[in-house]
Amino acid sequence: MKNLRDIRIDYTKGTLSEDDIPENPYSLLTQWMETAIAEEILEPTAICLSTIKYNGTVGSRIVLAKELEDDGLVFFTNYESAKGLDIAKKSSASAVFFWAPLQRQVRIEGHIEKISSKKSDEYYNERPTLSKVGAWASPQSRVLRSRNELENLVKSFQKKFENEELSRPPFWGGYKLKYESIEFWQGRQGRLHDRFLYKKRENTWTICRLAP
Numbered sequence: 001m002k003n004l005r006d007i008r009i010d011y012t013k014g015t016l017s018e019d020d021i022p023e024n025p026y027s028l029l030t031q032w033m034e035t036a037i038a039e040e041i042l043e044p045t046a047i048c049l050s051t052i053k054y055n056g057t058v059g060s061r062i063v064l065a066k067e068l069e070d071d072g073l074v075f076f077t078n079y080e081s082a083k084g085l086d087i088a089k090k091s092s093a094s095a096v097f098f099w100a101p102l103q104r105q106v107r108i109e110g111h112i113e114k115i116s117s118k119k120s121d122e123y124y125n126e127r128p129t130l131s132k133v134g135a136w137a138s139p140q141s142r143v144l145r146s147r148n149e150l151e152n153l154v155k156s157f158q159k160k161f162e163n164e165e166l167s168r169p170p171f172w173g174g175y176k177l178k179y180e181s182i183e184f185w186q187g188r189q190g191r192l193h194d195r196f197l198y199k200k201r202e203n204t205w206t207i208c209r210l211a212p
Contacts, residue, residue, distance in 0.1 A: 011187025016194035025198040047095040051086035072178040081140035103187030110180040120173030
């Protein structure tokens with residue numbers, strides 16, 4: 001295996017200065033997301049979502065952000081999954097976007113709450129048919145004896161819904177991670193990165209530059 005210490009990329013793609021920082025972080029977040037999409041970065045909406053487990057340790061996984069709103073980002077999952085159970089006990093969470101080709105990351109901290117059933121229904125109805133079936137069939141985060149067990153569950157629900165409308169499972173839907181702090185990070189040469197932190201105070205944002 002190659003020595004990991006020898007793997008090094010110097011970041012020279014861009015800068016982030018006080019002149020680039022709007023009063024509201026939502027403006028910069030959507031701008032960076034639009035750039036990531038325009039650059040055709042693989043999975044530009046992917047976030048590393050971290051939640052607090054029942055024993056106080058942290059669990060992390062990649063999920064896809066499906067909406068960016070001015071007060072939070074929205075994602076969808078099984079409410080009975082490991083992350084769903086974490087959220088039910090402790091709503092504090094964090095998320096990180098990392099767009100390597102742009103040498104940018106965004107770190108978001110806040111608390112999570114369920115979105116409305118209506119909004120969850122709307123998104124579920126937009127999903128491909130197999131994804132709709134999968135929401136019913138997958139006992140997410142539970143132990144499976146084999147891949148065949150999962151495929152048999154899918155077949156069972158496909159048969160069930162042959163003559164029945166595919167409605168959203170009651171145990172599946174959307175969450176919103178509501179912004180409490182957002183940090184924008186732009187890679188710079190020599191690891192002297194640009195970092196700006198927004199922190200929410202009631203209905204206003206404070207902004208500061210952080211050392212790299």
